[in-house]
Structures are given as C-alpha cells and as structure tokens.
Amino acid sequence: MEIERRSLESRQASARDMLRGDLEGEDLERYVEERVVTTTFEKMLNLARANSIFPLTFGLACCAIEAPISIVTARYDLARFGAEALRASPRQADLIILSGRVSIKMAPVVRRLYDQMLEPKWAISMGACSSSGGMFANYAVVQGADKFMPIDMHIPGCPPRPEAVMYGFNKLQRKIMGNPDQGWRRRYNALGTEEWARGGPASKPSIESTEAYELARELAVTEGPAGA
Amino acid sequence: MPDGPGLELLRGEIDVDAPGAVLATSYDKERATLIVDPARIVEILTWLRDKPGQGYRFLSSLHVADYLPAEPRFGVHYELLNRERVERLRVKAMLPAEGPEIDSVTPLFPTANFQEREAFDFFGVVFHGHPELTRILLPEDYVGWPQRRDFPVGGEPVTFTYSEERYG
Amino acid sequence: MADQRAFPQGLVDEDPAAPTVADLYGELDADRTTEVMTVNIGPHHPATHGVLRLVVDLEGEVVRDLKPVIGYVHTGIEKSCEDKSYWKVIPFVERMDYVSYFFQMEAYCGAVERLIGLEIPPRAKYLRTIFLELNRIHSHLVWLGTTALDLGAISMLWYCFRERDRILDLFEMATGQRMHTRYFQVGGVIEDIPLGFEEKCRQFVHDMPIRVGQYEALLDRNEVFLQRTKGVGIVSHERLLDLGVTGPLLRAAGDPWDLRKAFDYLAYPEMDFKIPVGTVGDNYDRYRVRVAEMVESTKIIGQALEALPGGPFIADNRKYVLPPRSELSTSMESLIHHFKLVTEGFRVDPGEIYYAIEGPRGELGCFVLADGSAKPARVHFRDPSFVNLQSFRDMAKDSYVADMICSLGMLDPILGGVDR
Ligand code: SF4
Numbered sequence: 001m002e003i004e005r006r007s008l009e010s011r012q013a014s015a016r017d018m019l020r021g022d023l024e025g026e027d028l029e030r031y032v033e034e035r036v037v038t039t040t041f042e043k044m045l046n047l048a049r050a051n052s053i054f055p056l057t058f059g060l061a062c063c064a065i066e067a068p069i070s071i072v073t074a075r076y077d078l079a080r081f082g083a084e085a086l087r088a089s090p091r092q093a094d095l096i097i098l099s100g101r102v103s104i105k106m107a108p109v110v111r112r113l114y115d116q117m118l119e120p121k122w123a124i125s126m127g128a129c130s131s132s133g134g135m136f137a138n139y140a141v142v143q144g145a146d147k148f149m150p151i152d153m154h155i156p157g158c159p160p161r162p163e164a165v166m167y168g169f170n171k172l173q174r175k176i177m178g179n180p181d182q183g184w185r186r187r188y189n190a191l192g193t194e195e196w197a198r199g200g201p202a203s204k205p206s207i208e209s210t211e212a213y214e215l216a217r218e219l220a221v222t223e224g225p226a227g228a
Numbered sequence: 229m230p231d232g233p234g235l236e237l238l239r240g241e242i243d244v245d246a247p248g249a250v251l252a253t254s255y256d257k258e259r260a261t262l263i264v265d266p267a268r269i270v271e272i273l274t275w276l277r278d279k280p281g282q283g284y285r286f287l288s289s290l291h292v293a294d295y296l297p298a299e300p301r302f303g304v305h306y307e308l309l310n311r312e313r314v315e316r317l318r319v320k321a322m323l324p325a326e327g328p329e330i331d332s333v334t335p336l337f338p339t340a341n342f343q344e345r346e347a348f349d350f351f352g353v354v355f356h357g358h359p360e361l362t363r364i365l366l367p368e369d370y371v372g373w374p375q376r377r378d379f380p381v382g383g384e385p386v387t388f389t390y391s392e393e394r395y396g
Numbered sequence: 397m398a399d400q401r402a403f404p405q406g407l408v409d410e411d412p413a414a415p416t417v418a419d420l421y422g423e424l425d426a427d428r429t430t431e432v433m434t435v436n437i438g439p440h441h442p443a444t445h446g447v448l449r450l451v452v453d454l455e456g457e458v459v460r461d462l463k464p465v466i467g468y469v470h471t472g473i474e475k476s477c478e479d480k481s482y483w484k485v486i487p488f489v490e491r492m493d494y495v496s497y498f499f500q501m502e503a504y505c506g507a508v509e510r511l512i513g514l515e516i517p518p519r520a521k522y523l524r525t526i527f528l529e530l531n532r533i534h535s536h537l538v539w540l541g542t543t544a545l546d547l548g549a550i551s552m553l554w555y556c557f558r559e560r561d562r563i564l565d566l567f568e569m570a571t572g573q574r575m576h577t578r579y580f581q582v583g584g585v586i587e588d589i590p591l592g593f594e595e596k597c598r599q600f601v602h603d604m605p606i607r608v609g610q611y612e613a614l615l616d617r618n619e620v621f622l623q624r625t626k627g628v629g630i631v632s633h634e635r636l637l638d639l640g641v642t643g644p645l646l647r648a649a650g651d652p653w654d655l656r657k658a659f660d661y662l663a664y665p666e667m668d669f670k671i672p673v674g675t676v677g678d679n680y681d682r683y684r685v686r687v688a689e690m691v692e693s694t695k696i697i698g699q700a701l702e703a704l705p706g707g708p709f710i711a712d713n714r715k716y717v718l719p720p721r722s723e724l725s726t727s728m729e730s731l732i733h734h735f736k737l738v739t740e741g742f743r744v745d746p747g748e749i750y751y752a753i754e755g756p757r758g759e760l761g762c763f764v765l766a767d768g769s770a771k772p773a774r775v776h777f778r779d780p781s782f783v784n785l786q787s788f789r790d791m792a793k794d795s796y797v798a799d800m801i802c803s804l805g806m807l808d809p810i811l812g813g814v815d816r
Binding site for chain 2: 466467470472474475476478479510511513637638639640641653658659747748749750752759761763765773774776778782783785786815816
C-alpha cells in the first residue's frame, strides 16, 4: 500500500482518534501502515547499535582534551548522537577513540584494552599522531595505530576540532548501520578471533556461528583477503 | 645572576675550600657557569648549598647535553637557584664519551631523583649512589641511549602511493 | 586489578571444581584484611588524568607506599627538535604540555631570543603576556573541571569547559587554531590581533571573575568537597623545596615564590597583580590558590589590554624574522631573506641558555644548546609536572585511596609534559 504524506493536523487528528478508540476500518489500517516500518532484524539491530555507542573514557595526549572531554561538554554535546555514556572499563565500552600519539611503551597497553572490549567494537583514530605518527617521526612513537590494531575511522587534524570528531563519529554511525563489523576480520584474515563474554550462554560457539565461521573462512580462502 | 667579576670571586672562594675543583668558568649571555671536576661534584654542590653566604639551595633543573664530537663529550648541567638573592648559577661537569659516570646528588637534592633517571635513560650517564637507577620514560627492555647525538632519530620515511606508482 | 595470585577469581566461574577463595584461605580472618596488597592503577584509568600508572601498596584502604610509573606518552620531542631548524621547533615544543602550549612557546622562543640577543618590540611583549595569562586561566579551568569531576562534582566540568571554550574562541580568533596555535615566533608574535579581539577579550575579562565567583559558590561551601580536601595531602614546606616543587603547590604552602615577580620578563614588571598564597598547604589551599590565580590573571589581561602599545608586533631583524608578505613582491632582498629563512632557517652562534618562566604548574625551564648550525643541538625542557610528580608519594602516603586520587588531581600533572 502506498503511504502518502499527510498534513500534521490530519495526523494529529487520527492519533487522537486512535487514543480514544474511534479509529476503525480503512483509517485504522492506514494509521498502522504509517507507523510500522518493516525491516530485517539485522538492520534494526544495527540501527540500535549505531545510536547507542558507549565510548571508552580513554585519552592519550593532546587530542584527549578535545575529544573525549570537549565533545561531551555543553557546547558540542555528543549526547545528541546517543554516545554520552562514557565507560571507564573497556569491558563495557564498544568504541575506543585513540586520541593522541601512541608510544612504543603504550602500544601493548592499547592493544590489550582493545582486546578486552567485547564484540562488536569499533576504533576511531583521532588526530595525525595515531593515524600516521604525525610530526613525530622518531624512535618513540608508533607510526600509525593501525600497525597493531584495526581502525575503522581516521580523523585528520592536529588536534581535530570537536566538530571534526563529531563528523567522524557520524560517519562511523553510518558505517555501523551498513556493516557492523566493518569487514576488518576478513581484511586481516582474522576470522574466528572474536571474544565473547565468559560464562554466559555464548561462551561456547553456537552451531550457527561455527557454520558462519566456516563459510566465511572458505570465502576468505577462495577470495583472499579483501583489498588484496 | 653573579656577573663576570662575581663569578671569579666565587671561584676564588671555592678554591680556598676545595682547591682545584673548579676547572674553568664561563660567563656568556648573562649566565654564569662553573665547569667543575666531575669527581668532586657532590663536594662543590654541598659547598654551594651549605656555605653561609652562598645558599644555592634550590636545584631547578638537572639535564645532560651531548657535545659530540667534542671530548669530553657529555655535559651534566646543574641549574642552581638562590631564591633569596634571585640568582641562577649553572654548574657543569664534563664526562668522557666512554663510560660516562658521576656521583648522584639525590641525597643532597631529592629533586634530582627523576631527573637523573631521565638522564640515565636518554644518555646512559650512570649516577653512582642513586637509589633506583632504572629507565624511567622508555620501556624497561629498550636497548640504546636514544638522545645521544649519534643515535638515529628513527621513524619511517613517508611514501606516497602516487609517487610510488609513478616513479617506482 | 588485584594481585591475580592471591585471588584466582578468573577460575571460579568457568570451572565449578576450582577452589574458591574460602577453600584456599579458610575463613577470612582479621589478619588477612591488614595484609599489604600491591595494586596497579593505570595506565588507562579515568582518574589519573592521562596515562599515568601508579603501583600502590595498600593496607586495607590505606596507601602505604606508591610509585608512579611514567613514560606512556613519551614522544621523543627533544630528539625530534634536534632535527629541525630553530623556528620549526616551535610546533614541537607546544605539544609537550598540551594544556599550556603558549608557555612552552614562550619558554622556547624566549630562550632562543636570549641566545641570539634579539629584543622583542613592546607590543609583542604585551600580546604575549595577554596570551600567556589567557592560557593560564585555560589551564586552571581544565584542572578545575577534571579534578572536581574526580571528586564527584560533575557539573563543574560543564561550567569550566563553557569558559574554556570562550578562551579557545579568542585563541582561534587571533591565531586560527584552538589548540597548538604556534602564535609566538622568534622575535615577537606571528600576526597582529584581529579587529574586535580586544573588545571580545575585554568582555571576557569582565565576565570571568563573575564566573569564578560562581565556581566558588558551587564548591566553597560544599560539605563533600570540603571534607575531602581540607587537611589532606599536606607536605611540609622544606620537603617541597627539597623536591623542587614550584608553582601553585609551593604557593599553597605559604611561599610566595613566583617567577613572574622574581625575574622580569615580558610585560610582567609593569603589571600590578598579587600572588595568592595558602596557609596550610593542604588540597583545599591548592584549590584556593589556583582559583585566586585565575582572578589575578584576568586583572593582568585587563591591564595589558589597557596599556597595549602600538607599533610593530615582531622585531624588524631580517636575519631572524620573516619579512612582511607585502614586501615579497617588491623587494628582491626580502625575497632572498624569506627564501633563506624558510629553507634553511637562521644560524645561531654556539652557546647555551637556560630560560625559565612561570607556567601554570610551576617553573617551566627551557635549555637550548646551539652549535652554530641552523638546528639546535639540544632542546631540553624542565617540566614542572615532571618534577612536581615526585612529591606525590609524600602527599598520598598513609592516606586513603580516595584521598590519593584527590591529591593527584590537585597536583595537576599533565602527562604530556611529564613524558615529553
Ligand atoms: S595529533 Fe596533534 S594534537 Fe593530537 S596528539 Fe598528536 S600532536 Fe597532539
């Protein structure tokens, strides 16, 4: 059935009727059609995932003042995009913002934090330093965080303005709505390395996920890692 | 800051109590420097700190500079401050390139603790008598003394895909 | 993260046959609770203000010993500086202590200017003073917001960052960047302030003391805040001096030591301002001193704006300073100077200098060693956070863990400055 746009008044009127219980027949049908969106379960799940991200409270260097702190404060207010709940523990977070330079001493720690986050998880590398080493091409800085962990989004700048971080965040949301795991496992040939919460029902891989794993593995073997 | 003549007077006074400990003086850009014998650094700093009329009681900064290719190569700088007279004085001890070592001044100035560790970390200068001389900023298992001048800066050359494709 | 060997909790949910804590140790007895346990806090911990790691010996809830482990953002900036020409070093040094970037620039530029004997024009002095003091307020605001957040006063973060954004707007207006502005240049500042800046800055100077009053109204009679800060983290004055502590921490112990008064640099000798000091040296005094400093800084800015002299904003010495843009198309000589400065930079005769200014956390010193080439042979920063951090053990020893967090906040270390 075609849904045509009705004026606000007429929609309000039918909503009122609905509440009173006066709506019936054709009108009721149309009312329901207007409010129901049919979609797949995955899409709905991804919509929910993208709009309820819990970032990790995590700062490395200068960028940390701009990203995790400034963007939650009053002027920029990340809460508009459903990501104001910063989590201090990586086990409760699903987004890590690498805000700053990663030194050789910090890199194992960052990797460990990332490994502790539960699936599905995303990583934003913010600023020139964590994306490429930035201006610090020297003995102490890892030249780009994607040397040791997968990154979903790079935000350029030194430091990026909070607006830039928010733009990057919106882009990430859009990516999540399309393809939540971003395909990096296939890219890095890392299928089967997912971590799940221990002790829960999913601690043993279910039949379906084993099958899916086998299938994906086969695909990866026949097609090779994406982008190769 | 002690001025040029003041510096010479200071040197004369030190020479009375610790003959031969001051090797040279220099007065440059309105900054006075005593260049001292590294083996007697604790003696001199104690003198400067405790001698009545001196009172350089505050160690602002301790750092090392690498004077490659000069020999002796490493200079340990002690930036002293007299807060009453608002005077700064730099004491410098030059160490050889092979096995640079000097006595720690941590018992005298507890503030030197971290700074000596930093100097050890970056230049490999050994401070005898330091309570815990380990690497401080770099990982424990790091090899090399990265801020010596003959240590490479490191990093990676930047290659752009465009130029790689184009010029191979 | 507790010591894994003493409490093998990881085994418990997975394997029901694994021994529980009670099996291992019997009924918990009184002795067990007083056993000293080593706990690791950080490097990723929201209360350590960056990537500081603390190894703490706890007896019950009381800190018996503590060791800060640093170096997690060690960036090798001092090494990178040796590889750049003098004026390309400026953006590097800014990124050390990333909350007080103007101070780093001033310490470095001032050191180089003294090395080459370059006098900066009066307008540049005043402009630098204005920006330094704005930066001091900014730094204290970041400190107040995050520290109050640690103590549970979450709304402080919102208020402090509101004012911080206003300061950043001013920075952006004059320099084009919010952080890491590279505004100071050897010889002066890189550009004059734009039209309308003075007015906006005056408005800020007018508003800021009112805002500070609001912060005080929120915190000064807040019972929780008072109980958690008063009488906590006291270190004696002598010990602080021995440890080389400077800045608000030293002033909170009642010592009016401030390099702005002691040495004359920039326009500070012409300014009329006071140095707030504390009496006891506890965390409450540290808070009071910093808040009072914000008000004093606004006074300095106001006076500097009033007395802002005209004239050039950068020294007129073609050997060290870029010629104005307009001359490039008319004068061959300017073009040559410009080319020379941009490609090679200027050379500095051999010499060494240690120049210290009063940063928001204490004495910020810069040591520059020149070897006659166009690149510095060594740039070293005496960072106040790095030195002050040594006093943390004395502050937190034999206090509760919660007080340790409070003391750390009041110490205000910026890890980028600690590790460099
Ligand atoms: S990108 Fe720039 S602002 Fe961000 S951490 Fe690196 S140097 Fe600092």
